[in-house]
Amino acid sequence: MDELDLLKKDWNKDKSEFKNYSDSDIYTMLHKKSSSIVKTLFYISIAELVFWLLASILPYYSSSTFQEKLEASYANPLFLGLSILSYLVILIFIYLLYKSYKAISSTDNAKKLMENILKTRKVIKYYVIYNLIMIFLSIPLSLYFEYNENQEFHQQIAEFSTNQMLVLYGFVVVVAGVFLILLWLFYRLIYGILLKRLNRNYVEIKKLEV
């Protein structure tokens, strides 16, 4: 007899070794918290949005000098444009996240479900990459603004030799680069741990198609 037939015979016997949950057991279970990866992913994306929002809003409220400076810099059309763009991007990401979460359904087939979760993870990933790029760009940009707007700073820089300028730029780029790489590795680690199993199973199911 085929091994699986033997197993099937045993499998479909009336098993009594399982605990038989009563109605009230099941009622209690319904109201417990889920520990699904979609829920965790959802919390991560909310934390992501809140973090980056706070990072852009908090300095404004915490220092009045910064507040004045910021208000003054809105006169610059480039800065104003960038600010509007960044808020627009946040709105777009909220919309995309909402859409991709709505698409996740446990009643889809296994492959579709995995794809939809991975899509959601991608949306979060792009949002993170976008923020990292913005940070990276904002560093030379803020140097440039300071140079134009801040007389004192302008004076100091103007006295720098070419070599000193190069060292300054090199230093800024390296510090920013290391900071961003660390942040990126941190994200990779979080998602790597959370989605390890999903990724493995998705690869496995994709392999069946080749």
Add this chain to the structure above:
Amino acid sequence: MNKELEHSFVELLQKHQNIVHKVCRLYTNNTDAHNDLFQEITIQLWRAYPKFRGDSKFSTWMYRVGLNTAITLYRKSKRRITTQEFDSVEFKIKSEEYDDTEEQQLKVLYKALHQLNDIEKALVFLYLEDKDYREISKTLGISEVNARVKMNRVKKKLKTILNP
């Protein structure tokens, strides 16, 4: 309305809970993990229940949500350190015509099942539950031909484990 929905759901799940237990048995290897996964599948079933239209059988619908939870959604719980692993003997109930070689074979087979990967387990599970290849392919999102090919490979794999 909500109470009514809850009541009908609990009644159905209570009746068909064996399906969930079987999924848990395949994907976990100790009692705590089993109960944890059971809990999560119950939550996922309940969440999806308003969308259940009854055009498929409740049990068929359960296979899909149950397997999806086990393969994809479930995040292993942290509290699972000191529990003892099941002995595969536990899976086996004493059959009336006690056959030693068959008993031994089953023991090895159940152990072999646990060595399969998550997708292979899903295939075997649906096969053991007497689902045809059309349904297996629809549940997993792969083609019927691929389901068949993969199933044959899994059978061979089990055979090798059993008769090395």
